[in-house]
Each structure stands twice: as structure tokens, then as C-alpha cells.
Amino acid sequence: MTGTVRVRLAGGKTVTVAEPAWCVGRHDDDLDLVDLAHDGPETSLTVRTGRGPVEILHYSLSQYPYASDPGKRGVVGTVLLGTAWYEVGPEDMFALADGLVSRAAELRVLARELAGLA
Template sequence: MSSEPRTVTLPTSDRGDVTIPEPDWCTGVHEGIHYYSDLGHDGPDVSLDFRGHRVMDACLTQSPFALRATRVPQISITVAGRALDAAGVYEFAAALDRYADQLRDLASQLDAITSGGSQ
């Protein structure tokens, strides 16, 4: 096993192919051609499914060359809405309780990454 950091070479429209470090938590999925400042890393999604529908996703994310946003790892949370009756809201709230535990685990992973632990 190599002790060298993992890297990935990606096409950019403003700098051609660039080789950048790839964090251990990144899925390695990088699609399309982007500007250098738009290159980023995403971890695997932690999803909340409710009644057979995807409601929410969260993942570790980083834009290490961003010009306007932070360059440090963060957690991206995407929410899609739906209308529910009272019973559905209670059911949804229970699903959110379970999902909150997953989000706390993701936050702990982010704490370890940003405090100098695992990449």
C-alpha cells in the first residue's frame, strides 16, 4: 500500500488537465469539464428516504480552489419538500430522528478531518 497521497487528474477549461490531491473520503466521481476554481470533492451521500421517496441528502464536500466560498471541508445538505397530513408529519419526524443520528456521525467525521485527522 502506498503512503503517497491519492491524486486525481481532471480536465479544466481554463488550465487544461490538472492533478490535485484527492481526500480519502471523496467518492472519486468527477464529471465534466470545469473551471479550476470549481473543482471539488464530494463524499458518499447519506440519504433520508421517506415513503419511498428521497427527501434529503447530506455529504462531505470541499471546493479546495474556490474563489468566493470557503475552501475547508463542509457538509452539504439538500432537501426536497412534500406536503403531509398530521400522521405523516409524525412519521416524518420519527424518520428525521433516525436521520439526525446519521448527520451527527457525518459531523464527527468532518470534525476529525478539519482537526488534522484523516483526509
């Protein structure tokens, strides 16, 4: 943690909470403390298409430090797949990265084939 932030909770009470360095500092007001989230910058992959750029594979870090379940208070990776966000740990994030590298190699083969047909 490198700083603090003041957040207005449901019921109007304001609290000061620790804020990690990676948090972008946007916190919703009027929530219960258990719903307070720290979110890192969201990153995505932009793909050029014939209809313009499309952002896919959004990901970031997230933490609910006051979650009612103490097992859910740690920092997790979050990944948008389709229309839903999924929480992933380090092993799953590495597996996702490895899968993307593998698919990238396959896409390069397909791109060479396409270039030969065009």
C-alpha cells in the same frame, strides 16, 4: 488527503490535484479550477409511503479546495432541504441531527395514536 486525481480543465489543460479519502472520485471535466469540487457519498433517508418509497434528506460532505474565496475552501456538510442544497458546519449538522431525534419522538407518539385509531 490520501491520493491524487487528474482532471481536465476548461481549455484542455489537465492537472493533478490532491483528493481526500472521503471523495467518491467523480469530477466534472472542462471546469475552471475554482469550480472543482470533491464530493463524498450521498446518503438519504428513505420513507415508505402508500405510493412507494420516497428519498428525503439527502446529505454528504463537499469541498471546493480551489475556490476563489479562501474562506470557502474547507470541508462542509451539504444537506438537500426541499429543492435546494445548503452548506452546514459541524454545529449546524449536530443541530439538524438533534432536531431529527426530537421529531422522531413526536412521530412515534403520533404513530401510537394512529395505531390506536386504525
